[in-house]
Amino acid sequence: MAHKLLLLTQENNKYRELLTSHNLPELIILGDDPSSVCEANIWFAEPQLAAPLLNLGNELQWLQSTFAGVDKITGSRQRRDYSLTNIKGIFGPLMSEYLFGYLLAHQREHAKYKQQQQQQHWAPGSFRTLQGQHLLLLGTGSIAQHIAQTAKHFGMKVTGLSKTGASKSFFDHVDTIDRLADYLPKAHAVASILPSTLDTENMLNETMLALLPAESVLFNLGRGNVLDLDALAEQLLHQPQQHAVLDVFNQEPLPSEHAIWQCPNAIITPHIAAPSFPEQVVEVFVENYHLWCQQQPLNHQVDFIKGY
Amino acid sequence: MAHKLLLLTQENNKYRELLTSHNLPELIILGDDPSSVCEANIWFAEPQLAAPLLNLGNELQWLQSTFAGVDKITGSRQRRDYSLTNIKGIFGPLMSEYLFGYLLAHQREHAKYKQQQQQQHWAPGSFRTLQGQHLLLLGTGSIAQHIAQTAKHFGMKVTGLSKTGASKSFFDHVDTIDRLADYLPKAHAVASILPSTLDTENMLNETMLALLPAESVLFNLGRGNVLDLDALAEQLLHQPQQHAVLDVFNQEPLPSEHAIWQCPNAIITPHIAAPSFPEQVVEVFVENYHLWCQQQPLNHQVDFIKGY
Numbered sequence: 145m146a147h148k149l150l151l152l153t154q155e156n157n158k159y160r161e162l163l164t165s166h167n168l169p170e171l172i173i174l175g176d177d178p179s180s181v182c183e184a185n186i187w188f189a190e191p192q193l194a195a196p197l198l199n200l201g202n203e204l205q206w207l208q209s210t211f212a213g214v215d216k217i218t219g220s221r222q223r224r225d226y227s228l229t230n231i232k233g234i235f236g237p238l239m240s241e242y243l244f245g246y247l248l249a250h251q252r253e254h255a256k257y258k259q260q261q262q263q264q265h266w267a268p269g270s271f272r273t274l275q276g277q278h279l280l281l282l283g284t285g286s287i288a289q290h291i292a293q294t295a296k297h298f299g300m301k302v303t304g305l306s307k308t309g310a311s312k313s314f315f316d317h318v319d320t321i322d323r324l325a326d327y328l329p330k331a332h333a334v335a336s337i338l339p340s341t342l343d344t345e346n347m348l349n350e351t352m353l354a355l356l357p358a359e360s361v362l363f364n365l366g367r368g369n370v371l372d373l374d375a376l377a378e379q380l381l382h383q384p385q386q387h388a389v390l391d392v393f394n395q396e397p398l399p400s401e402h403a404i405w406q407c408p409n410a411i412i413t414p415h416i417a418a419p420s421f422p423e424q425v426v427e428v429f430v431e432n433y434h435l436w437c438q439q440q441p442l443n444h445q446v447d448f449i450k451g452y
Numbered sequence: 453m454a455h456k457l458l459l460l461t462q463e464n465n466k467y468r469e470l471l472t473s474h475n476l477p478e479l480i481i482l483g484d485d486p487s488s489v490c491e492a493n494i495w496f497a498e499p500q501l502a503a504p505l506l507n508l509g510n511e512l513q514w515l516q517s518t519f520a521g522v523d524k525i526t527g528s529r530q531r532r533d534y535s536l537t538n539i540k541g542i543f544g545p546l547m548s549e550y551l552f553g554y555l556l557a558h559q560r561e562h563a564k565y566k567q568q569q570q571q572q573h574w575a576p577g578s579f580r581t582l583q584g585q586h587l588l589l590l591g592t593g594s595i596a597q598h599i600a601q602t603a604k605h606f607g608m609k610v611t612g613l614s615k616t617g618a619s620k621s622f623f624d625h626v627d628t629i630d631r632l633a634d635y636l637p638k639a640h641a642v643a644s645i646l647p648s649t650l651d652t653e654n655m656l657n658e659t660m661l662a663l664l665p666a667e668s669v670l671f672n673l674g675r676g677n678v679l680d681l682d683a684l685a686e687q688l689l690h691q692p693q694q695h696a697v698l699d700v701f702n703q704e705p706l707p708s709e710h711a712i713w714q715c716p717n718a719i720i721t722p723h724i725a726a727p728s729f730p731e732q733v734v735e736v737f738v739e740n741y742h743l744w745c746q747q748q749p750l751n752h753q754v755d756f757i758k759g760y
Contacts (some may be wrong), residue, residue: 245562248549257722269724
């Protein structure tokens with residue numbers, strides 16, 4: 145019996161080509177017409193495109209998300225009668241590039257030396273190194289573990305906070321996230337890679353943000369709703385030595401009138417820290433498709449209750 | 453019999469304090485007066501400060517350089533009748549921070565996103581990653597090996613070029629530096645960590661520079677005389693997609709009238725990639741001092757002929 149695949153991405157042509165280049169037995173890739181939504185038993189989809197169509201998927205058995213973040217389709221009111229898999233394992237290296245690119249640019253003072261260059265001014269000055277600095281990671285999953293590994297390579301001390309506090313490779317120390325307030329004051333850099341769940345909502349609120357050291361750098365790379373953006377914008381105004389590097393927001397695109405755009409000590413990027421590369425996403429799908437055909441458990445299954 | 457130490461650094465007070473805090477038996481730290489130069493049998497010195505005084509050092513037996521680069525005191529006309537040691541092993545992590553800070557800032561387009569932020573413009577765009585890119589390192593010593601290790605962590609392909617071409621840890625491939633012209637056209641990033649010797653003088657001349665790919669990034673982190681700076685400035689004018697990141701120069705400070713200051717596709721920093729931290733330099737000295745007292749071979753001996 146053939147399986148029928150629905151493509152719901154912004155790059156359907158690219159994905160159709162890549163999928164066709166693999167030998168996927170018994171798989172029919174359907175067209176983009178509305179009837180395909182009703183017919184398909186396998187969806188290959190960006191969560192925000194799948195969300196409004198979920199209830200029309202009469203035959204839906206398995207949805208492969210092309211993103212890591214699946215909060216758009218794991219809400220408590222949404223259906224949960226299918227297998228949901230996401231992408232894991234490919235984002236760690238990209239997130240590390242983003243985080244360490246901006247962290248090194250900050251600590252090694254790219255902006256200062258650029259300004260000196262514009263004035264043809266040669267002035268070696270004070271110096272900071274990542275060696276010995278404390279990195280606090282909110283989240284200890286596969287992305288956080290990759291970041292922790294990079295941080296150890298650069299000689300940093302790495303603490304991870306997670307729901308369970310279970311120890312993980314590459315971290316010097318892992319604790320439970322309810323102790324966040326104890327760890328914030330000691331961190332040189334803090335990065336949230338938390339998914340969007342009820343537990344993480346507004347975790348970095350005004351009270352917590354106030355615990356950040358005067359010269360720290362805060363990264364939000366996970367999901368926007370972890371952070372109170374208004375409180376952060378207000379705090380950065382009064383703490384010019386504090387910095388924030390933000391890639392994810394509650395509302396995307398970030399509204400052009402938000403005060404954080406103008407903060408000289410904030411860096412805003414348009415959710416580009418770790419894009420999904422089609423080639424890598426297709427690899428994850430192909431492996432899962434073979435497991436599916438053999439009725440084996442799929443890789444990267446999402447737990448609807450946890451939301452990741 | 454006591455040893456007499458001469459301090460010749462720009463931070464003599466700091467070094468005096470650090471050295472005094474160690475238990476260094478039989479060591480007298482002399483004052484800064486001229487007679488100390490004649491009396492001291494151990495010099496602890498920045499090479500450019502030691503150079504003009506070398507011939508006055510009647511008792512000189514061992515000079516511990518506080519820098520890695522010792523070309524100021526290893527010229528063919530300078531005396532070679534003493535033991536010269538330098539600093540190795542502490543610069544790798546700092547050089548890696550510098551190189552990957554600027555390489556990631558370039559590849560992950562910090563400048564573009566900064567400009568978009570200034571316009572409150574949300575525009576995720578094309579994307580580059582270090583994964584799979586080719587890094588060509590000129591030099592395969594301890595600093596280059598540390599950089600190679602960082603590059604492998606970021607998923608790059610790393611080739612090293614050295615005089616002998618002997619294989620080294622963390623490099624995918626090592627070849628002899630006389631084959632430079634074969635490797636330049638394939639590199640996404642090229643970094644020279646070469647010391648200043650007769651062999652390396654002007655190695656990156658106009659002909660070699662012309663072999664760099666149109667979108668490559670060139671780093672000079674070793675010594676200024678490896679590179680024809682005038683030829684590079686000219687080439688960057690005509691190759692706006694090419695970039696250079698330069699920390700060392702034939703003449704330092706770099707004269708304010710040099711055209712390279714103004715190149716929008718060049719980054720100029722004032723020899724700050726890997727400063728010597730006094731604490732680390734003193735550690736190297738203390739270990740060597742104990743070896744010296746036991747008449748054991750010293751660490752990091754410089755070969756006057758090779759110049760490193």
